[in-house]
Amino acid sequence: MKKFSARIAFSLCLLAVLVGACRRDLRSAQGVVEEFVDQHYVNINLQKAKEYSVGLALEKINEEIRLTSGQAIDASTRKPRIHYRLLEKKEGERRASFLYEGTIRAEDAPEFTRRWLIVARKEGDQWQVSNFTEYE
Numbered sequence: 001m002k003k004f005s006a007r008i009a010f011s012l013c014l015l016a017v018l019v020g021a022c023r024r025d026l027r028s029a030q031g032v033v034e035e036f037v038d039q040h041y042v043n044i045n046l047q048k049a050k051e052y053s054v055g056l057a058l059e060k061i062n063e064e065i066r067l068t069s070g071q072a073i074d075a076s077t078r079k080p081r082i083h084y085r086l087l088e089k090k091e092g093e094r095r096a097s098f099l100y101e102g103t104i105r106a107e108d109a110p111e112f113t114r115r116w117l118i119v120a121r122k123e124g125d126q127w128q129v130s131n132f133t134e135y136e
Helices: 002-022 029-042 046-050 055-068
Strands: 081-091 095-105 112-123 126-135
Touching: 029 046, 029 081, 029 095, 029 112, 029 126, 046 055, 055 126
Parallel strands: none
Antiparallel strands: 081 095, 095 112, 112 126
16 A cells, blocks of 8 residues: 555656646746637637736727727637747847737638737836737
8 A cells, every 4th residue: 555655656646746737837028928828829818918917019909909999709609720839039138029820720711820020028016018019
C-alpha cells in the first residue's frame, strides 16, 4: 500500500509541475500579449481582451465593442478555429513588440492567414498591450 501511495503522490507532484509550466507568465510582455491574442482573436472575448489593454489598444477594443454591440457571442456561436505562431519579437526594458501569424479556419469558408503586430509597454510593474494592427 505504501508503494501505491508513493506513486500517487509522485504522480500528483509531477502533474502539478507540468500544469504550472503550461501557465502563461502574465508578468512578462509575451505572456500578456499572448493572453490578449487568445482573448481577442481566439476566444472573441473583447471584454477580457480589454483587461490587458491601455492607450490606443484600449480605444480600438472599445470601438470594436461598440460596433459589435447586440451581436451575442456565446456557446452557440460558431467560432472559427484559430492557430497562431510567433514570427518575430523585439523586447526592451519598457516596450516590446511581437509579430504573429494566425491561421483562421471557419466552416464553409476557405482557410486564410493574418498577421498581427502587437505592441506592449510596461505600466508600473505590469505589461499592457498598447497597440495592435492586423495585416493580410
